[in-house]
Amino acid sequence: MITSYFQAAILQCIERFAGQRSIYGIYHLLKGKKSSQTIQDGQLFDLSIFFAVFPDAKRSSIEKAINELRQYGYINKLDAEYHYHITSSGKDSLEQFYLENPLPADLDGWQFHSFAPVFWDRFTLLVQSLSNIVHGVKSFYPIQKNWNVQQWVKAYLRREHTERTYMAAKFYEELVMLLETRQPNERDIFVLKLTGSRRAGYTNEQIGRMIGIPAANVRFLFTGTLHYIVKTVLANEDKYPRISALIGDLTGLEEKPLTNSARVTLKYINDGRELPEIAQIRRLKISTIEDHIVEIAFSLKDFSIERYVSDDLAAVIIKVAADLRTKQLKEIKQQIDHTASYFQIRLVLAKMGDIA
Template sequence: MFNKVILDCVHRFKGERTISGIFNLLTGKKSAQTLQDARVYKLDSYFGIYKSLDREQLERSFQRLEEKEWLIIKEDIYSLLTSKGQQYLTEYKETLYFNGMMDHKRVAEFERRMFLLIQTFTNMLKGNRTFIPIVEEMKAQYWVKKVYQRYHHHHDLKRIVNTLYNEIYTLLKERPAIEAELFTYRLTGAGVIGLTREQLKDKHDVSLADVDLYINHVFYYLFFQANQSNRTYPVLSLCAKGLKESSLITVSAKRTYAYIEKGWSIEEIVMKRRLKKSTIQDHIVEAALVVPYFPIDSFLSEQELHKIIRTAKELDTQRLKLIHEKLQGQFTYFQLRLALAKDQISTEEGTLYADA
């Protein structure tokens, strides 16, 4: 699975972003550049799906894929698919349920809740009231305690555990065996200690990255099903209940956006916030990527916006340098980034500037 994700990123980036760009995407770096890359290259689903990814681990994976002749690395940092890599992507038929841009934080909390609920309820059923929780986060522990207070009677505990078992069993039957097995062996309950990532790697002869992504993907799949069919999967839905969508805009960018809404200029915001102009511009691009109908008329006219977007589509590129050169320096890089961000949001809202 990790190979599929890497090759898909390489394919969509078209040699226009570095290995660092892929690393920032998968680990969910909340920056204007990474958010823009995720949006304009249609890689939203992979944003933040592998928070624990190690940079060296990613680079080794690229080297192995180059040795297999699935991709080529140029200038040590850019990569392009080969015909073999393209063939692999074409033949990869499995549907993926990653929805990282919107759900990476919710799925992570859903995972913690579910792991801890299984451990807690199975131990309580066995009469084991003292155990070391496998999830240390206090928010998850508090949530499980509240649920336990509602269902602490033996028959309720047994019903919850049996129902959750049946829900997971039913859904895992629809997934490839490798996913189901890795996920199942990872679970910890009364008298059962989940295998470590290293143990799973050796047992199934896969990479650590595959172990991580297969298990992460199961949680995305379970989370998706819980939200789609809450009556069919009541306990999974309980674990997903109340989890808010990830806030894509940083706190600092929110502050800048508040001043923009008041009609302040970039120069005024720079003075007020005592930040670099480039930082304020990053905030504006970041806001334009996530705020519907973000007004950019104070930075670009409608005609200028159309011109930039048409040029990018004609060149079939998102590389600012190429667009800047084609337009003979008429616009700043900030204006180019803002136009591309606006185009992405407008496309999602149903307005296609290419036809303007």
């Protein structure tokens, strides 16, 4: 039986990947590797909610989970090494697990994986500070050691002159509004993790014991709550003026989701350079620059791939991919008699991911 969200996520990835990606593709996705391949996998197979939601996943922990799933008979090994297929009992079990343990609503790793931790670090330190202030405690040991977070909270408190008990009450109100619609477990976890003047927050394991679920699930549900909060307060800044102010400065920094290196390549492309030229200037392999272009095509809706793939060829690739119901490059390439390069197929698939 599946007992953890970690197993469930892996099983779901295997289901969606349908044998087209290896378990290490799953590993990179759950861990949140910022490579174009991983980012695209998330979008293409509609798994991007899981992007980076298990940041401390290890190869070994994935392998262990795979072994368990195999033993349960939920997955079968395919010919290609490290590739698996979900069985019908695997599908049933996954469904059953989600019935009893729904995925937290609004979980979206790809959208929020970078905001959520910063938000939490600031929020928990601010709550600790306010708690100590309203309880008349002058000095305390900060729960966040990160210098940037400390500076941020200090600056916030300096800037906001609101009377502190009033400010604390306002945070309370906003948080209650936010949490009230959540599952009981999620509410408990969030509040128990907070540190106040009279007690430090509880660890995932302690909370797990208190509410009777595994520590790893505590962490996962909590991640979901964070994503929900970030999403909700950003969309309703007037309703949550205080909590949204904790992340407001982050959203401006949200540039196009490109890796740095791809961004440089894009600059050259915009300057009118050709692919081999860029490779030469940057002293990178052509294949690396191709990776960048695929990433760019994928991330930027208005980026045209025309100069790399003709419209006709693109149409053929799209059709073949749809007919074969595959995103495996090798199969597609064979089907169209190698009239397109891997690079071209990837580009078109990247654009398709955009449409999907």
